Amino acid sequence: MTSTASEDPISALRTEAVEQLSAADSADALESWRVEFLGRKGKLTGILRNLGSLKPDQRRAAGAAANRLKGELEAAFEEKLTASKRSGASQPADAIDVTLPGRRPRAGGLHPSTQIMREMLDAFNEMGFQTVEGNEVELERYNFDMLNIPADHPARDMQDTIWIDRDRDSADGGILLRTQTSPMQPRIMEQQDPPVRIVSPGKCFRFEATDATHEWQFHQIEGLAVDEGLSFADLKGTLYEFARRIFGADRKVRFRCDFFPFVEPGVDMSIDWDGRWVEILGAGMVHPRVLSNVGYDPEKYTGFAFGVGPERVALLKYGIEDIRHFFSNDLRFLSQF
Template identity: 60%
Template sequence: MESGTVLETLRSLEEEALRELGTLEDIDSLETWRVAYLGRRGKLTTILRSVGSLSPDLRRSVGAAGNQVKTLLEEEQARRSDEIEELEVRRRSSLRAIDVTLPGRPLPQGRLHPTTQILREICSSFTAMGFQIVEGPEVEWDKYNFEMLNIPRDHPARDMWNSLWIDQQDADGRLSMLMRTHTSPMQARIMEQTKPPIRLIVPGKCYRYEATDATHEWHFYQVEGLAVDEGITLANLKGTLYEFARRIFGPDRKVRFRCDYFPFVEPGVDMSVDCFACRGEGCRLCADTGWLEIMGAGMVHPKVLAGVGYDPEVYTGFAFGMGPERIAMLKYGIDDIRLFYGNDLRFLRQF
């Protein structure tokens, strides 16, 4: 073999190896490169091994050149290995770095439950008219829930409320405590403790032992209202509730009052607004009547006033009670009361 040819081969091998080395970017491909050139069957090793078949003179010069190439490649490999390691470190730290130009991740945002929203709306429409907000206990004595509201024991009107009783008996062995069936007990509680004038509303949760359907829940909210003073008449009741209806359902609402029966008022009325969906012409929402019932009301019964020590000859008052869920159902076109407490986010997110 000509020494010139071998030396040329060595030079082009060196060139090829260095060019390839510059393109490597990870430790694995660096190892592949090492095996290909410097490994036991690598290209350079093969050439160096063939030196033995040359004449002694050539053997010396080619061997020296070959060893130089080998040393160079080993040094370059070590240098490239350091570079690759540094690249790796930089790549990993850039993954951890914060890119301040990226848009922020949206935080999940909560909102008020539709019942809470309508309760706040109802309350603020009354506080704007000078009413105070008062809350009361959800577990109530029979005395406040019924008796002081002119509903004595064995009175047939008790059948209007299916009650959830607490296992608590009075001296006669009768159940005497229950989950309040309405917010009306606060009428008696407040009047017992306060002198007129009284103007307040009582928002709160009520409970009834009731099979549920599209219009009945076993627990729901009520807003009770009470105004007592000298000279209060049915005209005050109508004016106040008319203003309320206009604030909640729109300024051009008409209202209708009809006689109704509640044991703790006399006379009692039910109040309707003209259907805002069909403007009184009749539709599905108002069951073709053109009217939507929104609450019960009336003048406080003289017996209730006397029961808390007010002189019914001096003081008169009106009371009203409404279901905020029903108000929300009418206002937003919700057709099933059970949706309010079913905890279905698809429903709740609409409000």
């Protein structure tokens, strides 16, 4: 009798615990059940503590049984707890699964070049620069000659050209794919008197081998401001403001001397990108010859011009590893922006 008596407390405890667990119908009830049976001062611990009073062989058997019970009760408790959480005692019978995907209107998107160009144009528009657009196929005269880049001038090496008709016998020179959006400078100035303040986005093309950092087709935004009294300080003011808008107020910006045939003095604006200076914009004071070419008086008017490449900026901003993605028309690329 004594030997069965030593097993009885364990099976009795099992029966009691299971009954009470199934009756526990709230989180509070479950917690008090846990304290009563599995807690540090709970009933199961009490039995384990009393094992010491048994004979060694009985102690081993009883200890194993008590530990088994402990495992069983813990598992039953976890199961009950999960079930009670899931059913969320207050959920009505007609509850829906709120985790199913919603009915999302199908989203399209603008090309990343368009997005960044719009962002840039907005910045300039707000400074009074109005957007104008030109053609992708251009006359040599507007792309080069009017911009102080005569034929057989080394500056033409800076922009290797794709020609449609190079040897055309005309005052306008040959026909080409514009290498820059700058032809809009003389075109607009021919059409209107100062003041001028325009930005002109569009595709440009260069005869250039393509690789991860070079594309033969790319976009550019040209900017031009001409009036009495515009100075280099105004150029800096405009471009600083632009850089703040596009790259944030904390970004370090520097202006260094650079050469472009249609400006003098010439400027390159670079930004600090992870400790490296990256040129993002070429600019300068409009060359007096460009002004006189369109009939503006360079003694009266001054101006500044700039050109920025949206893809180059996007490469930096998003960390895009290959510029060729831009015109690959691949949804795996486009859908990310």
